[in-house]
Amino acid sequence: MCSSERSLEWYAERVDYLSGFMLESRFETLCRALSHRTDYPAVMTENMYHAQNASAVVRHCEAFGVQNLHTVENLCPFQPTLNIALGTDKWIDIHHHATTSDALHHLKGEGYRIVATTPHRSSCTPESFDVAAGRFVLVMGTEKTGITEEVMEAADDFLQIPMYGMVESLNVSASAAILIYMLTERLRREVPRREWELSEERRTKILYRWCVESVKDSEALLGRRYGDEW
Numbered sequence: 001m002c003s004s005e006r007s008l009e010w011y012a013e014r015v016d017y018l019s020g021f022m023l024e025s026r027f028e029t030l031c032r033a034l035s036h037r038t039d040y041p042a043v044m045t046e047n048m049y050h051a052q053n054a055s056a057v058v059r060h061c062e063a064f065g066v067q068n069l070h071t072v073e074n075l076c077p078f079q080p081t082l083n084i085a086l087g088t089d090k091w092i093d094i095h096h097h098a099t100t101s102d103a104l105h106h107l108k109g110e111g112y113r114i115v116a117t118t119p120h121r122s123s124c125t126p127e128s129f130d131v132a133a134g135r136f137v138l139v140m141g142t143e144k145t146g147i148t149e150e151v152m153e154a155a156d157d158f159l160q161i162p163m164y165g166m167v168e169s170l171n172v173s174a175s176a177a178i179l180i181y182m183l184t185e186r187l188r189r190e191v192p193r194r195e196w197e198l199s200e201e202r203r204t205k206i207l208y209r210w211c212v213e214s215v216k217d218s219e220a221l222l223g224r225r226y227g228d229e230w
Contacts, residue, residue, distance in 0.1 A: 008200070011204045014208055015204065015211055018218055018222070021221065026214065027211075030207060030210050034198070036188075037203070038067060038198065040136075040191070041180075042135075043061055043176065044072070044138065045069070046141050046142055046148060046151065047075040047076050053173045054080045057172075058089050060173075061088075064180045066180060066184065067092055067093055067206070069092055069093070070103050071095070072102075073096055091210065100148055101150065112136055113135065113136040113156040113157065114136075114151065114154050115136050115157045116155035117158075117175060118147055118152075118159075119161070125161070125162055126182040129159055138179055161178055
């Protein structure tokens with residue numbers, strides 16, 4: 001049975017079964033983290049070639065509850081460093097795209113506003129950006145040159161972090177941390193929960209995946225109990 005044919009009950013039954021193989025406090029931690037998860041904002045990176053930056057962005061998304069990270073990899077692969085990411089890549093959805101055009105087409109098709117982060121153009125700041133206007137994706141450019149012209153042309157908004165010192169810009173990892181934190185905090189304060197929280201189906205499917213990741217020999221256990229094949 002392919003994943004698209006599985007019912008909500010199929011996932012829920014397996015979550016209930018696997019939860020019996022972990023401490024109650026561990027399962028509660030997974031459920032608590034999932035209650036704060038959101039698909040409303042997403043993050044997109046273009047050809048991020050420093051592994052430590054890739055790792056940090058993964059951790060920022062996980063820490064602040066952003067479930068979807070999209071990566072463009074036509075020039076270099078997105079390769080987080082394991083000892084920096086510390087396994088956080090298991091808890092979010094990382095979507096790999098061959099080109100910027102592919103990523104933008106996919107995200108626009110999903111109803112996301114394209115928000116280009118750049119110190120060189122500004123239509124808003126983290127404080128003034130309209131988080132309530134609908135789903136959005138923060139696009140972070142490559143370390144040296146920033147976002148591409150293709151993103152600039154496709155952008156619905158340009159987001160700038162105000163600077164008051166001698167430097168013009170921050171490291172991409174630092175910028176991502178500031179923007180993801182500020183905008184997700186504003187989202188939870190200013191947008192009704194029903195608009196940003198995950199659907200029951202989405203939560204259950206993610207929780208199933210997290211349980212599989214959390215329980216040792218989960219695949220073998222599910223195979224013996226339900227005959228699931230991997």
